[in-house]
Amino acid sequence: MPDRAPQPVDRTLPTEEARDLIALVREIVQREIAPRAAEEEEAGRFPRELFSLLSESGLLGLPYGSEYGGGDQPYEVYLQVLEELAGARLTVGLGVSVHSLACHALAGYGTEEQRAEHLGAMLGGGLLGAYCLSEPSSGSDAASLRTRAEREGDGWVVTGTKAWITHGGVADFYTVLARTGGEGARGISAFLVPGDAEGLSAAAPEKKMGMKGSPTAQLHFDGVRVPESRRIGDEGQGFAIALSALDSGRLGIAACAIGVAQAALDESLSYAGGRRQFGRPIADFQGLRFMLADMATKVEAGRALYLAAARLRDRGLPFSKEAAMAKLFCTDTAMQVATDAVQILGGYGYTSDFPVERLMREAKVLQIVEGTNQIQRMVIARHLAGPESR
Structure with a gap:
């Protein structure tokens, strides 16, 4: 029996714009996502074209400012969009949430120059992001992460392994937390790493119980060079x-x-x-x-x-x-x-x-x-x- 879209939920939305937005999301869900969700999940197919459609529709940057291509929507509205998407296919809803998470560091802590250079493409330029905090030996205890970023010339060299990365191997950019100082939370910094950086590779996707269409993989950083201009926030502010x-x-x-x-x-x-x-x-x-x-x-x-x-x-x-x-x-x-x-x-x-x-x-x-x-x-x-x- 084919999947069907969730029944519409009556929502109290703050503006007419928000009501129109939810109507657009429901239309996309019913036309593009729900009809093929079961088949594509069973096949383990990652729906990159859906994320491109969501980007074109302005749905990948909803909670961020319009000056950088975002949607200027309150979180109250953005989260209801996620609910609609996840109800049809969790791979898509959670994927949008992860992308938004990957944009958070640059949007909130980047310089004006960094935001002007990168944020527009991240929010509405068809790019897809991932967030790299967890490691094979540091999940809940994230402050014990071991991936290191060493200063070299006018930049950094990142070495280590990240684990359980949603969109690992298919993302266009990664927000990466790496150790730049001593042990503990204060020795960690944040970096924006391009998905095609030399020395960056992904392991085979994990074989998961569910969300088979969403690739989850380890990422290996083998001397990945990152310029100083891609460090986000102050050194040691990453955690x-x-x-x-x-x-x-x-x-x-x-x-x-x-x-x-x-x-x-x-x-x-x-x-x-x-x-x-x-x-x-x-x-x-x-x-x-x-x-x-x-x-x-x-x-x-x-x-x-x-x-x-x-x-x-x-x-x-x-x-x-x-x-x-x-x-x-x-x-x-x-x-x-x-x-x-x-x-x-x-x-x-x-x-x-x-x-x-x-x-x-x-x-x-x-x-x-x-x-x-x-x-x-x-x-x-x-x-x-x-x-x-x-």
């Missing part, structure tokens, strides 16, 4: 830049998770209304109705949580705790709702003829990326009770 990006990135993951959860709920409602047992639709049975009610409540609660955090960000207020809460709750919700959807569809839910088994596999990764949900609990607890004593 602070990374944390700033991750707060926003966690909201992107939360929105993608609710997109997946909404899609699973839509499929459950459709199936339960059409499947008949004992002479009536299974949606008439109280036990199943209660499952659907719980699923819908969690989806709405997750959406409210990520939007509330986005509004804090849009007002320039602290939102790190709320971002961690949204990422934690929304991704756990996606996993639970997708699992319940498989149960509601019974044996059919366990087959690839229906999309809920794919949604269940995709939901799992959202509990891991941008900081595992155990890390989110640590972040939330520190905000509530202060840092742990040592």
Whole structure:
């Protein structure tokens, strides 16, 4: 059975422009993304042409300023675009979130000269980005990263390996965190590295449980030369830049998770209304109705949580705790709702003829990326009770 686009969700959007934007996204989803999502995911095909279309449509730079080719949209609106895209195909929704994350360092910490030279092409010039923080031996403990950037002449030479890189091997640019000083968080700097830099290579993509159309690969930096003009922010400021990006990135993951959860709920409602047992639709049975009610409540609660955090960000207020809460709750919700959807569809839910088994596999990764949900609990607890004593 082919995938279908998620049922439209009634949204409270701040402007007529935002309403038109969501309508455009839904049109692209229904025409270009949803009809081929299951087939292309099964084949492990990366949809580069879709990202080119999204760039041409102005959807890859939504939360950034129009002076550099961005969309001037508040995060409240941008995240709802991600939800729509992820509900149709997580490879696309999460890919847009990762691209936005990769642009964050330059947009927020680059010089005017750097932004003028690079940011326009990154936001609306058809380029696709990736974010390089994790390494084989430093995932949750990102401050222990080992990739080094050594000064040489008027630039830097980067050596090391990055791991679990979404768009690894297909991105046009990489925001790379590398060690330029001593151990710990203060010895890390940020660099903007072209995708075709000499000495940069990608390993074979990881064979993943879900999101098979999104390449995730190790990147090897074998003496990659990076000019001083591509170092972003001050030397040693990289870890602070990374944390700033991750707060926003966690909201992107939360929105993608609710997109997946909404899609699973839509499929459950459709199936339960059409499947008949004992002479009536299974949606008439109280036990199943209660499952659907719980699923819908969690989806709405997750959406409210990520939007509330986005509004804090849009007002320039602290939102790190709320971002961690949204990422934690929304991704756990996606996993639970997708699992319940498989149960509601019974044996059919366990087959690839229906999309809920794919949604269940995709939901799992959202509990891991941008900081595992155990890390989110640590972040939330520190905000509530202060840092742990040592």
